[in-house]
Amino acid sequence: xxxxxxxxxxxxQAGGSLRLSCAASGRTFSSYAMxxxxxxPGKEREFVALISRSGGNIYYADSVKGRxxxxxxxxxxxxxxxxxxxxxxxxxxxxxxxxxxxxxxYDKEYEYWGQGTQVTVTS
Numbered sequence: 001x002x003x004x005x006x007x008x009x010x011x012x013q014a015g016g017s018l019r020l021s022c023a024a025s026g027r028t029f030s031s032y033a034m035x036x037x038x039x040x041p042g043k044e045r046e047f048v049a050l051i052s053r054s055g056g057n058i059y060y061a062d063s064v065k066g067r068x069x070x071x072x073x074x075x076x077x078x079x080x081x082x083x084x085x086x087x088x089x090x091x092x093x094x095x096x097x098x099x100x101x102x103x104x105x106y107d108k109e110y111e112y113w114g115q116g117t118q119v120t121v122t123s
Contacts, residue, residue: 002028022034024098025077026077032053033103035048039116047105
């Protein structure tokens with residue numbers, strides 16, 4: 001099992017940057033593919049980015065490609081989401097998620113979730 005805890009959210013002006021972190025418990029972090037998802041008020045949760053166990057496979061939603069960067073440090077049991085050029089439409093609760101094995105973009109295929117961190121982008 002793994003427990004996840006996100007941090008780094010907050011208010012930011014449009015065009016600004018934030019770096020989200022997701023710290024994982026346990027000694028087998030490198031066994032988990034990791035994903036970032038977000039949910040805006042009144043909307044369904046959507047995929048943002050994923051990274052494979054080794055970090056060699058990365059994939060982004062079209063809406064964040066070129067602005068967001070996902071990375072991981074297996075020695076620190078942490079996955080990051082660097083968010084640049086933020087837009088008001090990026091406002092959402094951001095969740096990290098973990099699944100054993102290969103990466104997936106479908107949220108239902110992730111077994112473990114953090115509590116989420118709010119990101120609010122003001123214009």
